[in-house]
Amino acid sequence: MTGASSGIGRGISVACAKMGAKLVLSGRNELRLQETLASLEGEGHMVLSGDLNSEETRKEIVDKIPALNGVTYCAGISQIQMAKFMDQSSLEGLFQTNVFSPLMLNTLLLKKKKIQKKSSIIFISSISGVYRSQIGEGGYGATKAALAGYVKSLALELAAQGVRVNTIHPGVVETPLLEVSNGTFGEEELEALRQKYPLKRFGKPEDIANCVVYLLSDASSWMTGSNILIDGGFTLK
């Protein structure tokens, strides 16, 4: 579980632990990972803090973990930058965290045979860049669309081993990541956006977590290469 220290990643960890999963929690912040750990039911969970943007850290983490039955790639950052004002270095930072690191971690897990047969792999993408977007969201949306594209191929490559790969595309979910946009857009704009959701609220981490539980379980054993939209009806309008 990458990005387990906060937001959707933490919500998913809690839900999976409740369903009996033994988790490996990954994140940059040791303190917040410990807080996630403290909120988990069950035992046998592992906490491995470190920056997944570092190849060395990825190697260390992969060496320490047992063979897995499931992986959820949830770590990601957000950025608001209009096309006219984009700079290479910000864009590279965004792509490194949101695309290169999860993909390279996945490569390493496969190489080191840490993904068992019949496993389930999930990438948390977004409605942004795939179904919708907003001004200033081009870079972020591009990284989320990248994940959706990658998964179509990965699903084919791993199907023979019974490993399924899917993406989830959340709408706006109430997490610390939302504070990034909140800083620029403000409470009034956020409230206006909230009202645009047919179900009249933003998502909560549990809304996404419940879907991850389904995808990780045998209940979804015939589902692979799918993009699952969970957005409170937002893209209908």
Added chain:
Amino acid sequence: MTLDEFVTVFAEEFEETPAEQFKADTVYKKLDEWGSLTALSIIALAMENFEKKITGADLRACNTIEDLYNFIQAK
């Protein structure tokens, strides 16, 4: 950057409004073209030219282009 220079670069972010309409005492929120697109451009402008981060709330709090210039300088 002087106030006059700021007024010029501010005006450049507007595609539809002629440059002559922009003065130090222009209440930018009253311009027809003012909206989320231009607001975001001005936020980016502040970062690019002054390396200062301003928010939507800051833009709402200031009135004229001169107010905004002074606000950014004071940050």
